[in-house]
Amino acid sequence: MSHRTGSAAVAADPPSTLEVPPDIVALLALPGLEGLTDDQVRGAHCVWCKAGLTADTAVDFGERQTPLSGTSSAHGMRWYPRACPKCTADRAHRGLFDHAPSCEQCTDVAERCEISRALYRLVREGRR
Numbered sequence: 001m002s003h004r005t006g007s008a009a010v011a012a013d014p015p016s017t018l019e020v021p022p023d024i025v026a027l028l029a030l031p032g033l034e035g036l037t038d039d040q041v042r043g044a045h046c047v048w049c050k051a052g053l054t055a056d057t058a059v060d061f062g063e064r065q066t067p068l069s070g071t072s073s074a075h076g077m078r079w080y081p082r083a084c085p086k087c088t089a090d091r092a093h094r095g096l097f098d099h100a101p102s103c104e105q106c107t108d109v110a111e112r113c114e115i116s117r118a119l120y121r122l123v124r125e126g127r128r
């Protein structure tokens with residue numbers, strides 16, 4: 001007698017924080033630390049528009065290390081930028097325009113470029 005599990009294993013993403021890989025974050029042109037509030041540095045507020053964020057809406061850029069200007073420290077400061085989906089979509093859209101013309105894969109078949117796909121995904125998320 002074999003026992004089978006009835007439910008198909010569908011990997012459903014929980015509706016939680018969207019995480020963005022570092023390669024993609026690099027294309028979104030995060031602001032410098034100068035001029036950011038403490039809340040923006042710790043990820044409580046959007047790095048661009050300063051909107052308050054919740055775990056449901058925030059887009060997570062992961063831990064960043066940015067050298068502070070005017071210091072000789074090689075380590076820089078750790079911070080945890082997050083943003084609202086709308087601002088992220090905006091930047092992702094611009095990132096696509098910057099990326100595509102200089103990417104061989106994009107000028108060939110854009111759907112095969114992982115960077116372009118990841119940016120498109122962020123644009124779509126922000127428009128829901």
Ligand SMILES: [Zn+2]
Nearest residue numbers: 046049084087
């Ligand atoms: Zn925002």
Ligand SMILES: [Zn+2]
Nearest residue numbers: 103106113116
């Ligand atoms: Zn590309």
